[in-house]
Amino acid sequence: MQVKLDNEVILEIDQHMLDLLAYDLSNVNDEIKRRLHWVITHKADQCYERLEKEWLPKLRSNPNIVSIPKSRIDFVNLVKSQQDYKNREQRDLQERQN
Numbered sequence: 001m002q003v004k005l006d007n008e009v010i011l012e013i014d015q016h017m018l019d020l021l022a023y024d025l026s027n028v029n030d031e032i033k034r035r036l037h038w039v040i041t042h043k044a045d046q047c048y049e050r051l052e053k054e055w056l057p058k059l060r061s062n063p064n065i066v067s068i069p070k071s072r073i074d075f076v077n078l079v080k081s082q083q084d085y086k087n088r089e090q091r092d093l094q095e096r097q098n
Contacts, residue, residue: 001029003036048072055079 001018003011018028025031052075059065059078069075079085086094 001032003032048076051076051079055082058082058084 001013002009003013013032021028021031056068059068059082062082065078069078
């Protein structure tokens with residue numbers, strides 16, 4: 001079994017690993033899918049909480065922002081549209097340069 005992202009194999013689950021997982025889990029394939037979904041979703045939720053905590057005060061203090069969206073998607077899009085927004089990679093690069 002392979003776990004792929006953008007057609008790149010990121011995890012190869014061989015029969016030995018499947019046998020080990022089957023010792024404690026029923027419906028191993030479904031459990032693998034469920035757990036991968038949970039990990040990514042949970043991480044995204046944590047990232048959103050940190051993004052919101054950092055950016056909500058910045059947006060509220062910006063006189064050019066007349067309303068702050070309640071929708072997560074719209075909120076993230078608004079944050080990303082700000083001139084001073086930097087993703088993690090950009091922040092790390094800036095920190096290394098300083």
